[in-house]
Amino acid sequence: MRSIGAALNDLGLEMCWTHRTTDALAVIVSDASLAALLVAWETPGTENLLTAVRSRFHRLPVFLMPSDGQDLPLWVYEVIHGYVFPMEDTPTFIAGRIAHAAEEYADRLLPPFFGALYRLEDKHRYSWHTPAHAGGVAFLKSPVGRVFFDFYGERLLRTDLSISVPELGSPLDHTGPIGEAERNAARVFGADRTFFVLNGSSTANRIAGHHAIARGDAVVVDRNCHKSVQHALTITGACPVYLVPERNGLGLAGPIRPSALDAATLSQRIESHPLATGDPTYGVITNSTYDGLCYDAVRVGELLGPVVPRLHFDEAWFAYARFNPLYARRYGMAIDERTMPGGDRPTVFATQSTHKLLAALSQASMLHVRSAERAPVDYSRLNETYNMHASTSPLYPMMASLDVAAAMMDGPSGAFLTGEAIAEAIRFRQAMTRLASRIREDGRRPEWFFEVWQPPSVLDPSTGQTVAFADADPALLATEPRCWALEPEASWHGFGGLAEGYCLLDPIKVTIVCPGADAVDGTTEWGIPARIVAAYLTRRGIVVEKTGDHTLLVLFSMGITKGKWGTLIDALTDFKQAFDADLPLQEVLPGFGPPATTLRRFCEQVHTVIRDSGAATLLDEVFTNLPEPVVAPSECHQALIRSGTERVPLSDLPDRIIATSIAVTPPGIPMLMPGEDTGPGDGPIMTYLRTLEAFDLAFPDLATEIHGAHRDAQGRYQIEVMTR
Template identity: 40%
Template sequence: MKFRFPILIIDEDFRSENTSGLGIRALAEAMEQEGAEVIGSTSYVDLSQYAQQQSRASAFILSIDDEEFSGSDEEPAIANLRDFIQEIRFKNNDIPIFLYGETRTSSHIPNDILRELHGFIHMFEDTPEFVARHILREARAYTDGLAPPFFRALLEYASDGSYSWHCPGHSGGVAFLKSPVGQMFHQFFGENMLRADVCNAVEELGQLLDHTGPIAASERNAARIFNADHCFFVTNGTSTSNKIVWHSCVAADDIVVVDRNCHKSILHAIIMTGAIPVFLTPTRNNLGLIGPIPLSEFTPESIQRKIDANPFAREAQQRHPERKPRILTITQSTYDGIVYNVEKLKGLLDGKIDTLHFDEAWLPHATFHSFYRNMHAIGQDQPLCDESIIFATHSTHKLLAGISQASQILVKDSKGKKLDRHIFNEAYLMHTSTSPQYAIIASCDVAAAMMEPPGGTALVEESILEAINFRRAMRKVDAEWGDDWWFEVWGPDEIAEDGIGEQKDWVLGSSDNWHGFGNVAEGFNMLDPIKATVVTPGLNVAGQFAESGIPASIVTRYLAEHGVIVEKTGLYSFFIMFTIGITKGRWNTLVSALQQFKDDYDKNLPIWKIQPEFAQAFPIYESVGLRDLSQRVHDAYRQSDIARVTTDMYLSPMEPAMKPSEAYAKMSHGEIDRVEIDQLEGRSTAVLLTPYPPGIPLLIPGERFNRTIVEYLKFAKMFNGTFPGFDTDIHGLVDEVIDGNRRCYVDCVRE
């Protein structure tokens, strides 16, 4: 299978008719005759731009006779050459770099440059054909070594041309070729993807289910790259990774300690295992952003008080006083980018809880840059726990380069306890398909290999830099508008003027007003700068409404119709992520689109003119001006004081009436009542009640509705009826019209 990795030559004489130009073109022609692709350039004008080519090239050939290598400080003056090589090596330790010259030799090159080279070519001493073969040998050795273990085996299998009689039924894509619509499908996805979609019966690819062969080699390679003792690839997302971790170590009536604002997959795991949860409640600000759990909540004394206050946990502990809480699961980072100092948590909880599980779906990049030191679960030079095993679950597809559903589980053994892989694999088999998608496995393999330093470190640094440059650009626009309105980006008041700055710039302080989380512990939390929350006018972090405002849903609807899709929309904020795939073009386009929104808002242009698709879907807004519509929604929010309600409902105490697994069993048996909103207070839910955004469950099965939650549901019913198209989606709340009658109800346990 042939891949395109050209050889890049940089020589100012590449297109000249002088002796030097004739010589370098003869070398290029000799390489092309050997089957290589060669690209020639005549300038080093933008070193960074050429260094970007390290991901696309198989070798660099650099002339050292060029005038561009002249300068006043060195003789021979090679400052540009040094800068160029440093730019390449910042991202890639292995790509071959060759120098060549007519007048200069290696004796003119300082040692710090020589040690980065794969060869020095002195023109006209060997034939172009010989030199070409020498360069191509190094280039091919480099590209042949790029693919990590499983991806390499998959490439070999797909290119082998063997007939197969196993599943899937499309047989390498052949079935699609027998149908017109199948032809479209085949042409869209391509031959390679379909040839690589194979059954787990292919022995040479290894087995995901028992971690053998090339798959096992890739998991070991990923464990090494991520500084873990074990790594397991998962092909159904981190929701499944979380359930695997839980089922490997949690059983019925185990006491578990859980972040109240955890992902719903953790709550599903509580239901499935029959565990008894005690919750640690994070702070929140009035913009609806999730803050950290206070450090004081993590002390063993605080956890014990929570156990004592929960009748089911208290009873379980009385039956088995020798048992510790089985697992602690913390969301690291939160959806809004808040992370915890893991070393402080280890110091508090090592040995007090059997397993420490960090749901790092949004933080797989952190281990590769010192910017995040101590703020991630597993990393180089981090001390082992004495007793507790550490799990980290990563959404490889969210912030690394995995394709959708790519995830992984990392494990760090403690000094006194090692992971029992046989027990763990029983849980793994419970949740893993016997027909895994091999493209997802390959993307896990490749995503890990991409993060091997220095390349991974460079990718993370670029993400941080782009995110901070976006913030700088937004502040520059704000300064130029002066007293006029503009959007803010939530974060520290002061950021570095250049570069990425330091971790301390992003650590939350108790005296800081910007975050709105109150008196936080010093050095315990930081904001990951690659998570950017854009705040719209109308509400401040203290929960105070302005006279006029622009709800975020108005902005994101506008952006979507102009080709900009954001990750999450709150009341007066929306969230964007600077993954390793974000470019300057993307975030500059966002800034431009926000400028256009401001212009259309200030002119109060009608919806039909600026959002024709939205106007067609919801004709009631067709003739309404953008500013007028924003004000209507803002007034509805302000009159209902919805910022207070949505904050209080997550912070309000929840009363467990029964174990989550028991409440879910009631629903499975149909022992439920469909209770209208007005009658919900005091009733026990049989379902997860989850507003989107933020997608954080308010109640889990077995908990009782309180007054604040009912107040929120009443608002949602009113708002959805008044502003179609801006509906608040609440999973678990059924809103339906039957025979002209509208009903809003929740399935509750029958009393």
């Protein structure tokens, strides 16, 4: 065996020796650079090793050294690549067999487009085409360019190529390796066709809408939509009819009630709409929501299908759903001939920001399509729309990252990688819950701590017993969807009107709840504003995804480790200690907030303003009781570009027609859409905007980021409205 190892070293392969099963399992789970495995069958734990390989790798060559005359289980033959009998061949020959298999495995690893780009880079050809930096050479002619070159490295710049390179195919015609990569991604993600989209799912949303919506069409739209959906409505001249999601006391947007999606309710809503006419041609649902609520997509298709022939799921944050059984039926491409047979099945579009929670470069996204007979997709015509939004100078490393992201999800690795992320999120959730319990039981510290928004207990179907979430078997939580279902009228989630199994909380999207708010009752008497906690975490090098009044959202992507979430728990614990000790604010957050106060007093001051303003109630009213639509979004945009709008302060805003969307970001969900009336000065919209403005003026370090609200020199809001 030592001779085989030496021969492999001569061939450029490093032998990693392990002498214990636990060590071997650790290597298999953690080391993605493995190229082959050589194992003796009689070694204790070999079956566990082979099982781990099968669940982690796709076609990793495994060579087995069997005992003479021993029958192997049938499943082992499906895992192994071949046998090695060390005493029957020379070490050099055996090493050569292993190296050849490892080389073939490495070649098969590369998906179509990345493989072509990888091989092309090795040809060292002169470039006579764009981009002008010519593989990075131009950067070397300037001092600052040299810094840029050294920072990113030559290989990235050498693979930044022109669309005119024939070996790579065309991203506009979907030919060559690029076309192969898109077809491979369609297979992996379960679509009929997949389009690689740069500039994020914002562009993918605009492509889907621009293709499927004609001018004047009535479109059923989730009000909890990204602003890019509204852009598609503006481009097409559609008339949106909004579906209103639930809201809870924490300010989180919930699902749309199933009763709001049935045919009779939708027909009534369209008939009573002041602008919409005719049957809707398109529907848009956000899935999962920014806060991690995902629908039974098949059920949504069954409800909307009889009315809406084309259904678009904005799955910007949900690209991984197909690859773990926990999310069965909960993604757009799950709607197919098998799950929804019959003539009511709609054509389905799914737009995914691949870069958000899979491994891809920023802006790398995909548009998946599954056509149905009711509204068949002509892909050549769809491609005409695609080309209207696609660049003729794409960044090929970004496209390669899409190809690699699909390959990473292919085969057993998809379930393995998503399972790892789910497992880490569950460990964090349980650790937070246990720590909160220990603090309450200790008696020597103030009892408060940060909570996690999740079911307080779960049902174990194998025993029929209900157990506390912190005590539940992590394997149960990682595999049983019912543990995460929003049961109808359950108080922990605070949403009403749900049906059994209709909506699920995604475990990898973790909402941390600061003291001061409750899912049912809203803002409580005392509390700690989340924006102050977020500012503290930022000083500690921890950046959360989204901050509400009393909630923090953290995402457990495939890149999250125990070290990362352990550091987050430590930082939250340190914040508690600083708060309980009433340390000076400038000691905890130097340069932040008023100079002569303490952390506790500052938190109390900010929370009192939030509580007394009734912000939680106003937020619910603004997003539940929608403003009256007066003109279509496209008319507002025409007025905007032809000087038919003006910018006014809040004092002049009542009873005006909004010209651009007003969206609190993150997550960028509009509270006012173009063409809607702001309502009276004492209405919920105006009251809420004045509340936000007053808060920003009082606490500029905690100011809200609002797209569409421009600030003047004094920090007061200026809003674009239609000219009277």
